[in-house]
Each structure stands twice: as C-alpha cells, then as structure tokens.
Amino acid sequence: MMKNNWQHHARYALKGANQSNDFFKTKAFKDQEFSIKIPLEYAQLIDKNNKNDPLLKQVISSKTLLESDHFSLSPLEDEKHSPVAGLIHKYPNRVLLIASRVCVIHCRYCFRQNFNYAEHDAISNWNEVQNYMTNDIKINEVILSGGDPLSLSDDKLATLIDNIERIKHIKTLRIHTRSAVVTPSRITSQLADMFKNSRLNIVMVLHINHPQELSFQFAQKMTQLSGVTLLNQSVLLKGVNDSIEVLSELCLSLFDLGILPYYLHMLDKVQGAQDFLVKDEYAIQLHQQLKNNLSGYLIPKLVRDNNNHAKDWLL
Ligand code: SF4
Known part of the structure; x- marks a missing residue:
C-alpha cells in the first residue's frame, strides 16, 4: 500500500x-x-x-534547445545582493533566505536551476544570518525561499520559525513554495498548527501556473491553513498558460480556494527555457483581456524581475 x-x-x-x-x-x-x-x-x-x-x-526537456544570446545560466544574479551567505537583501524592509537547496519538482524554466546553493545556504550560515537580521531594525519581513523551504522537515521549519520569532522587529514570515501544490501531502497538520500558533503574520506565496494543477487533495489542504494569507504567483509560459481562457480559469479557481492571484511573472531568461518565452506585447494584451474579464482583485500584477533592485512593472 x-x-x-x-x-x-x-x-x-x-x-x-x-x-x-x-x-x-x-x-x-x-x-x-x-x-x-x-x-x-x-x-x-x-x-x-x-x-x-x-x-x-x-x-520535460525541450525537443529543440534553441540558441540565444539573451539567455544566461543565472539571469537574476541574486548573489550580487547577498551581504552574508544565504541571505539576499534587495529591498530595505525585507530579506530573502535561501532556506533549502532542494525542490520536490524540477521546473525547466526555473531561474535558479544553476544557482550555487553550496555557497548560499542560510541554514548552514545561521549565526551570521541571524546577526544580520537582528542588527537591522528596518527589516520587518523574512521570505523563505530556496529551492523550496517546504522541502525542510516540520521539525527543521519549527526551529527556523522559532529563531525568526525571537527577532522582535520581524512581523511577517513569507513562504515561497511550489511543493504545496505539486505535493499537497506536504501540508501536514503539524505544519498548519505551526503557522496557526506563530506570533508572525504568515503569508504563503504559492507557485501555480495552470488550473489543472489544482487537485482535490490540494483544495482540501488549503482549508487547513486558516489564518494564513494565501497568494499565488505564476510564470507566463508559452504553450502552458498563455491564453486568456487558461489565465481566467486559473484566477477564478484560485479565488474559489481562498488564494489571491498576486504576480504573473514574465519568464526569467535562463538557458534551456527559450521555448517558453512570451513576447511583451502579447503578455500585455493578455493582461488587458484579463482586466476586461475579471474583477480587479483577481488580476495578478504583470512583472519582470531584473538584476537591479526593483521589479519592472509591465503595466
Ligand atoms: S519549484 Fe521553484 S525553485 Fe524549485 S525548480 Fe521549480 S521554479 Fe525552481
């Protein structure tokens, strides 16, 4: 069995x-x-x-690996914004921690697929990471990323959250995860209780690209996360979700599960993902159609990450 x-x-x-x-x-x-x-x-x-x-x-790998000068191994160069290993500090009020090197799924368009996790691991450099956050009182939010932070065991996550809670000026913990949707069994009752009992505002930013990913098991698990703010970010991918029908259905289905569409990301130009690229003009057209079709609170922001500090807002 x-x-x-x-x-x-x-x-x-x-x-x-x-x-x-x-x-x-x-x-x-x-x-x-x-x-x-x-x-x-x-x-x-x-x-x-x-x-x-x-x-x-x-x-699945692409049949034809297209060559392109504009695609690189590490398109965002996050490492440039890392004052201590395992911590990325791009915006004054928040830091992102590389909490895990592991993902339960490998996505071919992932911008971190060539990231040097061995040199950027917040857990193995915890003392320095904690000191950095403690010494900067402008930091009020911590983002757990990776890899996927939910690939850590519940016990390891409990220790991590406990350590973050000890830093008084930190109010919000944001968890970026794709595990929750691709392995709904990851939402254990221990995890749900941990979030419920935390003094921090817990925000879970899911990564869901297509309504077909929303299984019955996932829907059931979302009902256990009362008190957690649930948001979604998608990547706009040619041949996957680049149609008004798919994007509209995704936004509406997410809302049915208590999840608000947050970001629709343009593809980060990582080598090997060329065939997923949607042109800017078409993306803007799709986004405009979404605005015509759906209520304002269901419209994700269309954005592109860049190598500098802020996101580019396409609209
Ligand atoms: S789950 Fe996220 S971090 Fe992991 S491979 Fe996919 S896109 Fe990359």
Whole structure:
C-alpha cells in the first residue's frame, strides 16, 4: 500500500528519463542538461495521452534547445545582493533566505536551476544570518525561499520559525513554495498548527501556473491553513498558460480556494527555457483581456524581475 506521507512521496518521485518514460509510457523524456524530477502527486495530474499536456511541458526537456544570446545560466544574479551567505537583501524592509537547496519538482524554466546553493545556504550560515537580521531594525519581513523551504522537515521549519520569532522587529514570515501544490501531502497538520500558533503574520506565496494543477487533495489542504494569507504567483509560459481562457480559469479557481492571484511573472531568461518565452506585447494584451474579464482583485500584477533592485512593472 502506498504511504500517504510527503517524505515518502518525495523519495519516490520520478527521477531521470528512464523512470519518467516508464511511467508515462513514452520515449519522449531524454536525460539532457536538465535533471528530471517529477513528484507522483503531480505526475498523476498529467494526461498521459496528451503530448502537449500543460503540466508535462513544465517538466520535460525541450525537443529543440534553441540558441540565444539573451539567455544566461543565472539571469537574476541574486548573489550580487547577498551581504552574508544565504541571505539576499534587495529591498530595505525585507530579506530573502535561501532556506533549502532542494525542490520536490524540477521546473525547466526555473531561474535558479544553476544557482550555487553550496555557497548560499542560510541554514548552514545561521549565526551570521541571524546577526544580520537582528542588527537591522528596518527589516520587518523574512521570505523563505530556496529551492523550496517546504522541502525542510516540520521539525527543521519549527526551529527556523522559532529563531525568526525571537527577532522582535520581524512581523511577517513569507513562504515561497511550489511543493504545496505539486505535493499537497506536504501540508501536514503539524505544519498548519505551526503557522496557526506563530506570533508572525504568515503569508504563503504559492507557485501555480495552470488550473489543472489544482487537485482535490490540494483544495482540501488549503482549508487547513486558516489564518494564513494565501497568494499565488505564476510564470507566463508559452504553450502552458498563455491564453486568456487558461489565465481566467486559473484566477477564478484560485479565488474559489481562498488564494489571491498576486504576480504573473514574465519568464526569467535562463538557458534551456527559450521555448517558453512570451513576447511583451502579447503578455500585455493578455493582461488587458484579463482586466476586461475579471474583477480587479483577481488580476495578478504583470512583472519582470531584473538584476537591479526593483521589479519592472509591465503595466
Ligand atoms: S519549484 Fe521553484 S525553485 Fe524549485 S525548480 Fe521549480 S521554479 Fe525552481
């Protein structure tokens, strides 16, 4: 019998082309530069008979790796804004911690797929990270990122949150995660209780790109997160969610689950993701159509991260 345990699911994710080809009964997966990892809870949402399935496209290597000068190994160069290893400080009031090197899924468009996690790990450099945050009273928000911070065990997260709570000027803890949707079993009752009992405002920023990712299990788990502010950020991906129908359905379905659409990101230009690029003009057109179709509070901000401090707002 399959264990209903997120660590078990993570351990038995599909890894590499052979396992993926066996599961999907195909020969389409190839072990190229991209390292394949697909959790079973996500794999089960993919239509095995549709080679253009929008979930499949996010985790399978591209058939043709296009060459482009404008795509680089590390498009955001986060490392430039790292005063101490594992901590990124771009905006005065908040810092981002690289809390984990691991993700339960490998997304082919990920801008951090070549990130040097060994040199930027907040947990292994905790004393310096904590001192930095304690000494800057302008910091009132901490963002846990990675990798995926929910790839840490509940016990490790509890210790981390406890340490952050000890810094009096920190009011808000934001958690950036894709695990919650691709492995809903990750939302354990221990995790939900931890958030409920924290003195911090807890904000969970989910990463969901397509309404097909919203499983029944995920919907059930979201009901356990009362008191947590739930937001979503998507990446606009050609062939996955670049249509008004898909984006409208995504925003409406998220709202049904108590999640507000927050950001719609333009693709970060990481090598190997060229085929996902949506042109600016078309993105702006789609965003305008969303505004015509939906209430204002359901419209994510269309943005692009840049190498400097702020995001570029396309609209
Ligand atoms: S879950 Fe997020 S950090 Fe991990 S591979 Fe996907 S996009 Fe990158």
